[in-house]
Amino acid sequence: MHYLVGDLQGCCDAFERLLAQIGFSPSRDRLTVLGDLVNRGPASLATLRRLRGFGDAATCLLGNHDLHLLAVACGGRKAHRSDTIADVLDAPDRDAWLEWLRQRRMAVVESGWLCVHAGVVPQWDRDETLARAAEVEAMLKSEALNDFLHVMYADEPVRWSGDLEGNERLRFIINVLTRIRFVDASGALDLKTKEGAGGAPPGFYPWFDAPGRRTQDAPIAFGHWSTLGLVTRPDLLALDTGCVWGGSLTAVRVDGGRREVVQVSCEQAQQPG
DSSP states (O other), rough: OOEEEOOOOHHHHHHHHHHHTTTOOOOOOEEOOOOOOOSSSSSSSHHHHHHHHHHHGGGBBBHHHHHHHHHHHHHHHHOTOOOHHHHTSSSTHHHHHHHHTTTSSSSEEEEEEESSSSSTTTTHHHHHHHHHHHHHHHHHHHHHHHHHHHTTTOOOOOOOOOOOOOHHHHHHHHHHHOOOOOEEETTOOOOOOOOOGOOOOTTEEGGGGOTOTTTTSSSEEEETTTTTEEEEEEEEOOOOOOGGGGGGEEEEGGGOOOOEEEEEEEEOOOOOO
């Protein structure tokens, strides 16, 4: 059995209950976790331990909170007041955990689903999304990572071009794969608005409803957008259902063309605001 799982954000107790609910066995089953493995929930390190313990039975994507952990660890970003990543940063084997995160994926295709943390721009098809993700994955494993993490945070450039180079190119790819919610018809990003799909700024669309989106023939599963809630369109699975905010943690079984939703309720770990 193969399950796609929404944002964990360090909510290890809820994750354990979800695993029990689906009867997960790493010798038989597989998980694909759609990023934001850590942060804001109470047990980031325990969550990482659980995931790494599954070995090849769990594919874990990186989300914006996971990249934030890497940036804080190298001094490229200050910790936020609401961060709950100190257990990882203070662990005696922290370097091993940071190295493990550096080896994770930014996008994969699993059981016919293109899996990303946040979404894609309309100009990219499935293969280009995977190719752009691979650029970031290579950088994460390289000696250039430390320098890049010091310049990763910016909202520019707002529009994709194949001519983008260097840090601007990597930053744009990361902003798409881990932060995107709304785009305009040209594919320009609005990275400020965090409301649900009905809160699009004038002239903008949820990325998955953008005109001419080239991934329309590729079913996509993503997390990141808790105000969107659960979406189970034929071509779309949105699986961040706000676990850390006291919502639910969601898994969907997708092997063999299935669409079986499993959810567990979550204790609230953070107050919105």
